[in-house]
Amino acid sequence: MKILVIEDEPALLESILAYFTGEGNICEHAADFASANEKISLYNYDCILLDLGLPGGEGLELLTKLKQLKKRDGVLIISARHSLDDKLAGLDLGADDYLVKPFHLSELKARVTAIIRRKNFDGNNVIVFNEITVDVSAMKVTVKGNLISLTKKEFDLLVYFLSNRNKVVTKNAMAEHLWGDEMDLSDDFDFIYTHVKNLRKKLLEAGAADYLRSVYGIGYKFGDI
Amino acid sequence: MKLSNRYNRVNILTSIVVLIITGIIYYVVIHFILTEKLDRDLAVEENEINQYINTFHKLPLPASYLDQQIAYKNIKGITPEREFLYTTYYNPKEQENEPGRSLITVVHVNGKAIEVTITKSRVESEDLVRIILLITIGITLLLLLSLLLINRFVLNRLWRPFYSILNRMKAFEVTRMDNIENEPTKIDEFNELNKSVNAMAEKVRQDYKELKSFTDNASHEMMTPLAVINSKLDSLLQTESFTAQQGALLEDIYHATGRLSRLHQSLLLLAKIENNLIPDLQTIELKEMLEAKGRQFQELLEKDGLVLQENLTPVEIKMSRYLADILLNNLFSNALRHNVTGGHIHITLNKEALTISNSGKTVNLQTKIFDRFSKSVESEGMGLGLAITKQICNLYGFRIDYQELDGNHVFTVYFGA
Numbered sequence: 001m002k003i004l005v006i007e008d009e010p011a012l013l014e015s016i017l018a019y020f021t022g023e024g025n026i027c028e029h030a031a032d033f034a035s036a037n038e039k040i041s042l043y044n045y046d047c048i049l050l051d052l053g054l055p056g057g058e059g060l061e062l063l064t065k066l067k068q069l070k071k072r073d074g075v076l077i078i079s080a081r082h083s084l085d086d087k088l089a090g091l092d093l094g095a096d097d098y099l100v101k102p103f104h105l106s107e108l109k110a111r112v113t114a115i116i117r118r119k120n121f122d123g124n125n126v127i128v129f130n131e132i133t134v135d136v137s138a139m140k141v142t143v144k145g146n147l148i149s150l151t152k153k154e155f156d157l158l159v160y161f162l163s164n165r166n167k168v169v170t171k172n173a174m175a176e177h178l179w180g181d182e183m184d185l186s187d188d189f190d191f192i193y194t195h196v197k198n199l200r201k202k203l204l205e206a207g208a209a210d211y212l213r214s215v216y217g218i219g220y221k222f223g224d225i
Numbered sequence: 226m227k228l229s230n231r232y233n234r235v236n237i238l239t240s241i242v243v244l245i246i247t248g249i250i251y252y253v254v255i256h257f258i259l260t261e262k263l264d265r266d267l268a269v270e271e272n273e274i275n276q277y278i279n280t281f282h283k284l285p286l287p288a289s290y291l292d293q294q295i296a297y298k299n300i301k302g303i304t305p306e307r308e309f310l311y312t313t314y315y316n317p318k319e320q321e322n323e324p325g326r327s328l329i330t331v332v333h334v335n336g337k338a339i340e341v342t343i344t345k346s347r348v349e350s351e352d353l354v355r356i357i358l359l360i361t362i363g364i365t366l367l368l369l370l371s372l373l374l375i376n377r378f379v380l381n382r383l384w385r386p387f388y389s390i391l392n393r394m395k396a397f398e399v400t401r402m403d404n405i406e407n408e409p410t411k412i413d414e415f416n417e418l419n420k421s422v423n424a425m426a427e428k429v430r431q432d433y434k435e436l437k438s439f440t441d442n443a444s445h446e447m448m449t450p451l452a453v454i455n456s457k458l459d460s461l462l463q464t465e466s467f468t469a470q471q472g473a474l475l476e477d478i479y480h481a482t483g484r485l486s487r488l489h490q491s492l493l494l495l496a497k498i499e500n501n502l503i504p505d506l507q508t509i510e511l512k513e514m515l516e517a518k519g520r521q522f523q524e525l526l527e528k529d530g531l532v533l534q535e536n537l538t539p540v541e542i543k544m545s546r547y548l549a550d551i552l553l554n555n556l557f558s559n560a561l562r563h564n565v566t567g568g569h570i571h572i573t574l575n576k577e578a579l580t581i582s583n584s585g586k587t588v589n590l591q592t593k594i595f596d597r598f599s600k601s602v603e604s605e606g607m608g609l610g611l612a613i614t615k616q617i618c619n620l621y622g623f624r625i626d627y628q629e630l631d632g633n634h635v636f637t638v639y640f641g642a
Contacts, residue, residue: 009449015456019463080448088505102452102486105459153524168462172483179521180554191528216472218462218479 001046001116005029006036006062007078008055016049019105020112023165033057040066040073046116047074049108050095052086060086063093074115078103104173110163127162131208134159143206153178154199161212166223168215196220229380237372244365248358255357259350260326264309267328270295270343278334294325298340304331305340314344323348386410390419397426399433437496444493451486458482491609495597498548498616509549511540512574518553519572522561530567537574542640544621552617555610556581556636563634571633582635594627 003020007013008031020027028045030036033056040048040062048066052059059077066073075095079086087098096115099108117125117136125136133142139155141148150158160177161169171192178195200212213221270293277285287295294314307330314325324347332339386409410416458479467475497503519533526533542549560570560583568584595615598608618625624639 009453011453012449012456015453015460018460019456080445080452100490101448102455102482105456168465170459170462170479172479173459179525191524194528195524215462215465216467216469216475218472218476 002026002044003028003112004036004039004043004045004048004073006031006049006054006059007051008032008053009051015105016108019109019167031055033059033062036062037065040071041069044071045073046119047076047096047112049112050075050077052077052079052090060089060093063090063095067094072119074112074119076108076111076115078108104170104176106160106164106167106169106173107177109167110160110177113163127159129162129165132158132162132203134162143203143208146206148202148206150199150202153195154202157195157199158203161220161222164222166221168219168221170219172219174219229376229384232380233373233376236376237369240368240372241365244361244368248361248365251361252354252358256350256354259353263326263345263347263350264328267309267326267343267345270345271328271330271341274332274341274343278332282335284332284334284339293346294342294344296342296344298342300331300338300340304338305329307331311347312344314346316346324351383412386412386415387418390415390422394422399429437500440496441493444489447489448486451482451489454482455486488609491613494551495609495613495616498613498620501620503545503548503620505545505547506543507546508541508543509546511542511549511579512537514549514553515572515574515579518557522557525561526570529561529564531561531564532569533572534569535572535574537572538576540574540576540579540640542621544617548617548620552614552638555614556638559610559614559636560634577639577641579638579640580635581637582630582633584632585634587629587632595625 001024003025005013005016005020005027007016007029010031013029013031017027017029028039028043030039033054036050036054037057050059050062059079063075066075075097077087077090077095077098078101079090079098080101090098096118097111099111114136117127127134127136131144134140134155135142136159139152141150141155141158156178157174160174174192174196196212196214200210203212204210209225211222211225215221274285274295284297285295287297307328310327310329312325312327313322314327315321316323325344326347327342327344330341330343332341410419458475462475515535515537519535522533556579560581563585564570564583565585570581570583573580595611597612615625617623618638626637626639628635628637
C-alpha cells in the first residue's frame, strides 16, 4: 500500500516511516503544508496520515483540497489537539478516522490498515494470513477452511495482530485498543494475558501454526515463525 | 446588621429624643404663657376691686361666677404678702372641685385691712395644654411612622441596585464569559461600584484566559514530545535484542509515558469541561449505555471475580455522548478499582438518580474525594477521575454524592440538581 505521512515533527515522522515501511508498503512524507499540497495534487495514495498543525497552513485545508480534487484517498488525522470540534470538523470534511497524539504505532497501523481495507475491498473485507482467513465485515474466522468461533474481544485482538504482523505489540496498546483509552484503567494489563491465551489456544486447536509469541513480558508478536 | 437598619436605629432614636425634648419645652412654655394670662386677668380683677373701693369706700359684693370667685376675709394679726398660687376651688355648677389660680391681696376699706382672694378656673388652660400635648404626641408618632415607611420602601428601592450588583458578583464565575450587567441607576456611587466591579471581573477574566491559554499551549506542546517518546519506544521494541532485564526497564518506561499521557488528557479534558467547550448535546439512553458499559467491563469484572447487579429503568437525559461515556467510565472503573476480590457492584437507575455502589475496604474517605489529585494511599489512579466526574455533573446541573453504607461505597448522581 502507498502511504503519505504529513507530519512536521521529524522524530515522530521517522518513527512512523520506520514502522510502516516494509511488507511491500511505500511510504512518502511531507513536513510542511506546501510540499504536502503538491504531493496530494500529483499522486494518489491509499492512505494519508495528516497532522493538523502544519508549518505554512492548516491541515484541514488539505482535506478540503482533496475533496475538490475528487480523490478517494483514505485520510487519518493525527493531531495533538484533543478537541471534539476538530474531530467532528475533520470527519465532516471527509477524513476516515482521527487519532490523538500520543498514540501507539501499532494502533496507528491498525487504523490505517482498516481504512485501506474498507477503501479497497468495498464490502468484501477479508484478511488472509497463511492458513488463517478473517472476514472482517462478517466477523468470521476460518483456519484451513474450518470456521472457528471467537469472542468479540478475541476477534478484535486477532485483527489487531494481523494489522501489526511481525511487530511487537505492547499489552498497553492492546488494552487501549480493546477497551478504549478513556477508560482510565489501572496500569496492570495482565488480564490481557487471558484473552491472548484463549485466542492462541483456539487457533492452535483449529490447526493453525503457533504464530504468537510473548516478548519480554511487555507484549506479544504475531507473525511468521 | 444592615446599613439601613443601623441608620434607621440612629435616625429613629434621635428623632424620638428630639421630639420628646421639643414636647417638654412646648409644654413648659405654653403652660407658662397661659399662667401669665391668668395672672394678668386676676390682676385686672384686683384693679377693678381697688377702683370700686376708691369710688364707693366699700367692698363689692362677693360674687361667684362660673369661672371666677371672690372672697373676703378680715385680717387678724400679720398682713399676708400679695401672691399668686395654684388652688382648687369648688365649682357649684359642675359640683366638683376644679383646679384654679388664685390671687391673694390685701385692700384697705375705711382703714380696715381685708384679705381678698380672687380665684379663676384653670380648667380651660389645662385642656388647652392637654390638647397641645396630644397633638405633639400625634405628630411625633406620625413622623416616626413616616420615617419607618420611608426606610422600608424608599431606602429599599434606593439600595436595590446595590443588592443586584452584589447578587451578580456572587453568581460570577470566572469560567463563564458573561458580564456583570448594569442595573440602571441614577446614583453615582452605585454606578461607580458597578464600573469597578466590571473592571475587576474583566481583569480576572483576562488573567484567567491568559493562564488557560498558557496551560492549553503548554499541554499541546507537551503532547508532541510525548508522542515522540511513545513512537520511539514502539520503534525500539521492534529491534528485538533485549535481555529480560532490559525488557522490564522498557515496560516501566511504557507505564510512565502511558500515565503521563493519560494525566495530560485528563487535565485537558477538565479544562475543556470547565470552559464548557463540549457542546454536542444530545439525548442519551442511559440504560442502554450502562448495559454496554457492563459488557465493556466484563473481562475486568471476571478478572477480580466481581458480581455485577443491574436494576435499570429506561432513562433519557440530555448531555454530550462523549461526556456521558467518560462519566460512566469513571464511575465504573472507580467501582472496580476500589473493590475487593469476589466483591460486588450494584447499579440502580431510575428517573431521579443513578446509583453505583460497590463493596470495598472500609476506609475513612475524606470529603475531598472529588478534589483533584486526592486519592487514597493504595489507589493506582491519578486522582482525577472523580474530579472529572464531578465537573461533568456540575456542567449539566446534576448533583453527585458519596457515602459509605454498611461497608459499601455508594456514589449517587441525582439528575435533577
